[in-house]
Amino acid sequence: MNYVSKIHTTIAETPDDGREQDDATWNSKGNAGNVISVGNISGSLYSAGLRFRNIAVPRNAKIVLARIRIRPAVTDSADPDVKLIIRGIKEPDSKPFTQISRPSQRAKTVNSAAWHIIKKWEVHEWAQTATLGLIIEELVAQNGWKPGNAMAFEIRDNGSALNQAESFWDKSKGEGYQAELDIWYTTKTVATGTLSGTDRDGVETNKTVWQSNPAGNVITLGNDGSSINEGGFIFSSLNIPRYASIIGAYLLLTQADQNNRFPNLLVKGFAEDDAQPFAADGSNRPSLRPKTGAQIEWTIGHSENGVFVGEHWSANSVYESPDLREIVQEIVDREGWTTANRLGLVLENLSSWSGQYKLPWDWIKNTGEFAVKLIVVWDYVRTVKSTDKDLPKYEKANYPEYIIVHHSATPRDSTHFSTIKNNHIGIGWGDIAYHHWIAGALDGNGVHFAGRPENKIGAHTDTQKMNYRSIGIAVCGDFHPTSGNEQPTAEQLATLQVILDSVRKQRGIPREHVIGHREAPDATNCPGDNLLAYIQLYRATGKLLP
16 A cells, blocks of 8 residues: 555553553453443443554654454443543553553543444444544654554543443453554645535435435445445545645545445545535436546455455444545546545445445434544645656556565665655655665664555666566665675564565565566666575565575
8 A cells, every 4th residue: 555554453461451440440450350341330430541562653654544443341232322532641652551550640642532432332343443543643743752662542431421331351351352453654644534514425325316314314335125325425624735646545434333244336536626515406416426537446345265255344433445546636636626625425336235235324423423534645746847857757657567675775774764765856756766665773673664656657777667667665774795784674574575465466466576676687786685585585485584
């Protein structure tokens, strides 16, 4: 995924989670049943503390998506009304919780995330919080934050009525029960598009009937067994300039019920400079509007042992779409696009089986509290000047057949990604030469930085037109014996393995087409003998390490 990196981590040890009662008593194992409760129980207020170790997010990163996932410990008998607030523990490297260092006693982030639980939980099923992006951005902006530090969170009651609470498993319950943290981050600009009223989303049934306030305050997507249902969305407040380079775009939908259904959807944009709100009479419903040429299929399911099964979505949890960057790119490249314009999307049914549909909440539910959001990551504004004679070359499409691995030929642990990028921009290349960068200690050992978008031609291998035919990956360091004679670290190799496997899978590139720079061939020692040996092993086995 260009420019967007992901990490997934879990609670590592028992001291890293637990519950606090009435801001007074800390229990690192929850209650006697290894359960953490949050909310109001018999007038006592319960909070949770969750600490995650080894968070490999660079300082001042921008957060695309972030959430905590927990496993409910009981099945509710009825829908609850639990009002919670999530804040980060404002420390650059959070320490474990103890009775004398409880969540209530620790400094908190200014930013917070409301988590309003109004649908019953099922035991053992995963529940996901609302996005925690601003909280984590505040944490990683602290002086003293560096990749690999720990971050912690408090989930606190926020005015729940008497006996309105939820419970989830503590780490002490055992492996597989502990809370999880997902973070998607970038070094680029992140914009959040929002729905700003009841005329900005709705359901079209059988391409004839429009409902801006559908029954049950839910948007049906797919085939409910009697009708074909398609959702339309108009997003404001994106503030993206014309010709911005779109790196990633994702819809975030809050699911209204718990199910395993697997609709097959087709996402398109409205081919309009400024998407107008939907009219109550349906005169500009989605099926009547011009669509983008770009479109993305979204099948909410996967194959298990040869059988296709649906993705399980839990009620009240937030789920993301596939990457919609091509659709958004087409819209912001339109002649009439401005930063103040609105952007429209439609989720059409695409041959869903009868009875296969999902139910995200409509804007009307709790006045937009659970409304769909659009997250867009974008970079520089693309311009072409007569003096930039090389620039048009880099605006052409890249058709990668190879992956070429480089070293930076600079000191591994004292080179910044930004230094190399700025140097390459100064040369006139418009961006860093590579599509991916794997950092040394100065930026976080093994941390992945996305370079130029993969669909843009690189500037890393001139011979045999390889810049037009390849994805370039650079590992920070000087790995040649006659110069730096450094070794790639285990963390760098682990990240390189993930990137190679991911790019090959997405692009259909055989491992035989993973080469070092000098194998292109080119008049260089890059990527150095000490790294090239790992690349040659990968070509033979698919693994960088034996």
